[in-house]
Amino acid sequence: MTLNFTVHYTERLVPLTRLQLSTQTKPTSDDGALKSTHAMLQGSPSEATVQQSIDFLRTFPVREGKPGLQSDSEELVFYNAVVRKTIFNMYALAVDLYLEESSAAQLDAEWWADIEQSTWSVALYLLQSLPSRLRRVLQLIQTRKTSVRLSAFRPSSITRFYWNAAPIRLNPFMVALFPYLRDQPSAVASFTPVIAGKSTRPDSLVALAEKVHGGVMYSIQRVVSLVLFPLRLAREECQLRRKELEKVRDERAEVLGNILELRSLLANGLEADFNVSTTGSSIDNQVLTEFLFKFAVVTSGDASQKAVLPLIEQLLNAFKNHGILHDAYLDAHDLRRPSRLTLLWPRLFLLPPLTLYCAKHIYASRATLADLMLDVVNTVQNFFKGWLFDPIKDVLITIRAGGEDGVIVRREAVAADLDSLERMTLALAREKLSYDSTQLEALSQQIRQGDLTAVLKIYEEDIKNPVKSAISGTLLRSMFIQVQKAKVDLDQALAGIDKLLKSQELTFAFVGVAPALAVIYVAGGFLRGLLSIRPGKYGGKLRKTSVWLAMRRIERLLLFQPKLLHHRLLVLSLAHLREYALTSLPARSRLREGFLEDIEILEDPGLRRSEKLRIIDRMWKSWGKELGWYDLAGGGSNR
Structure with a gap:
């Protein structure tokens, strides 16, 4: 998604970063380093190339034996082109970074939501994650040097736990099985069933029958509650992770929207002429400096530097630290999807014995199977x-x-x-x-x-x-x-x-x-x-469901969010729709072109919220039936 989306929002800035040589430019003989740096920046933006460019720009004007840059020299033109390209690459890297993080958070949140909605999926997830939960319990036992006594498994102990009507209390073992309980103790409630009322007529057969019936029903409800309690905890775990990922998605999407709002300011800064001082120690461009200052405030919240090159270097370091902190936050709260091995181990565990059993059964029935074939x-x-x-x-x-x-x-x-x-x-x-x-x-x-x-x-x-x-x-x-x-x-x-x-x-x-x-x-x-x-028509049911959710999210933002905030948060959902149209809809078709045109209109920040809602309503009517959105919603068209 990031490639198509970034190209869409940055391709209009590419001409402003191109090298422009005039007939009055004086050629210089000592510009090989500048030309090689400029050629390096023509490729795809990366942290390594931006870092090399910053290191070169920091040392170039003040290198030994160089008093400064002439205002009409070819070297100054290349120097300005390198600065422009460096800033542009930094901007593209920021768009890529925050879009990638918000998109990943959105996809993971949808995955956890799918698990949460189905009891069978929750039970399967609990089985898939059982080895990691048991490993945490064993680590807890090893750390605390706690011995597991066989008396805990005696019938009397199990009966005492079973018949105890008090709410379940958190203990280290339960927290090890469900780590989210460490920060959410209020999420756990008693699974105690409702106790039947006592009879007011003692010493009668009716009262005895009521007592027996109440005891049996209580036992059944207690067993059912005890069996379903782990599923309830697993469901709450999925729900909590989904909410945390949605929070991360909204935060990254808001930053992404703020970055895109600075695009016009960046365009003005790239269009302005760079005036390099005679000493070659600073760049005089107020628009570009203003952009970098606001860019630093949006991305890192800190703009202590005032010069262009220190600001660029500060931003690059902030991006590196942000990526590390983002990954650390996801790992600390265990918000990522389980690994492929975790999801597949039940099948890998059951597949060999089932295969062996089927092979033996087939071999024993080979004559019958031959006749059948x-x-x-x-x-x-x-x-x-x-x-x-x-x-x-x-x-x-x-x-x-x-x-x-x-x-x-x-x-x-x-x-x-x-x-x-x-x-x-x-x-x-x-x-x-x-x-x-x-x-x-x-x-x-x-x-x-x-x-x-x-x-x-x-x-x-x-x-x-x-x-x-x-x-x-x-x-x-x-x-x-x-x-x-x-x-x-x-x-x-x-x-x-x-x-x-x-x-x-x-x-x-x-x-x-x-x-x-x-x-x-x-x-x-x-x-x-x-x-x-191959996937189904128009990307298959999963992709169409994801786009349907994105449409609902856009409509909800337009209805309930303020104008400034909804414009920033719309960016992620619109990027999702654009990526879907470019990858799943037929190329050079009216369906794809019309869908992209509607997205272009929704991206216009000058359009009022009521007008965008009309566009959304038109998209439901125009594309809902063709893309199967009404079937995904579980009903026919009501629009």
């Missing part, structure tokens, strides 16, 4: 072949065939039945009705349209004398023609159904392959999420 392989093969590849192949065949073949009946069979009906009807009409060719052709068209009026007339005449017509007439022929007509009608109905099914054949084919595709999609997503090492 064979079944799994066959199932996967059949799934891909029968439910994926074959249905996809059918889809391709359907697309290529174009729906020509029938599903229920073929067109040739329907045409053959219709031709048979036509021949039977025309033969009957020719023999019975004596139709000529013209009439037969017209009848053929009527048959194609499903009109059998001529046959029906013959049938109507025949059924008047059914016995006679059945023996010598055409009753049977007309009935067989109607049976053939019913068959043709049935074929045509089936052909219609067949046409409907054929039009939806591609849909049915895709429906058949859809379940297999859905299974492949779900399984592939699960495996991709299981094997992927």
Whole structure:
């Protein structure tokens, strides 16, 4: 975070520190040391380069045989450039230092807050930190030469401690287990449960039952309280560390805000001309001196020096001491996160025996597992072949065939039945009705349209004398023609159904392959999420949660803090948002550019608090849904 943030706030000052040579500058032959120092300062700011630059500037004007610097010499130009660059590097180092400390405190505070909110996380943390707590107890025993007696573990001693209703008193062993109790004795309270009221009716079965019930409930509550009491102490420890880190964060963020407020004064000082005295013993720049004086007051609270170079040297020493004191404070109050080994030792301790047990179990069941794996392989093969590849192949065949073949009946069979009906009807009409060719052709068209009026007339005449017509007439022929007509009608109905099914054949084919595709999609997503090492969209849930907390912190500062104070404390949260946008949002996207534009507006010190609140509200509306802030908050959009 510090790199992007520092570049954002210091890149506008870089042109003011560049070397500017004019045509009237007189070259000098004795400026190699200045040029090498100037070249050294062009790299990334560091305490070592600043210290070397200070040592060189302290000795350069008064070195033996040098009366001073000429006002129009090239050596003076390089000298001024070195001073400018030294001051600029000092300013960049201060921004880096306080931003790094406040950011680290913020991240650690969020880590302790996550532990504090979950009982399971507190219990896991208590287990992870158990070796260090026991080590402190052993050190206490060794220091005080206290002997642990076996009588302390007798049932009578445990019972006396168990049934004692008095509040727990702090003792060295408890303080060794939970060091925060040394400074917070009021945080410990009795874990004594509420004692049931006594019965007012003595010498009765009801009173005896109440006494027994009260004793049982008291015992259960006492056991539960005794078991949960270490978790309560561990939770309070996490809570205290979170609050201490938030205090450190606010203090460093306020100093950082004050440093950034001096940026305009530094810019004015760098723009001013350096007037070096003829003796070369001092630098005459009131704006720059004023900046350094205020800079020293903000960072170290001491500005006893009045000259430029002593002030720079004082500031560098103050930064070194500040870093040492900051680390010592975190170590003294045990505010840092536990080490990786501390967090991983339960897994490292349990992993070998679990691995050995699983290996033995697998080896003992190798035959069963081999059969199981064979079944799994066959199932996967059949799934891909029968439910994926074959249905996809059918889809391709359907697309290529174009729906020509029938599903229920073929067109040739329907045409053959219709031709048979036509021949039977025309033969009957020719023999019975004596139709000529013209009439037969017209009848053929009527048959194609499903009109059998001529046959029906013959049938109507025949059924008047059914016995006679059945023996010598055409009753049977007309009935067989109607049976053939019913068959043709049935074929045509089936052909219609067949046409409907054929039009939806591609849909049915895709429906058949859809379940297999859905299974492949779900399984592939699960495996991709299981094997992927990349973070989720826009940085993943953890980073989005951190940004969501930063947004809430900005809004809270704007609502409840005075104007000057909230502007200073906003710096850290805005740096957090900027770092998130530069590292997690898509490059060259409207989302990233719009997000950075809103941050730029919030960084404007001239903007009123009400206007910044409107910007915050716009950011909730614009980016809340896309970045998943409403889901993190546990609800939908209420804005």
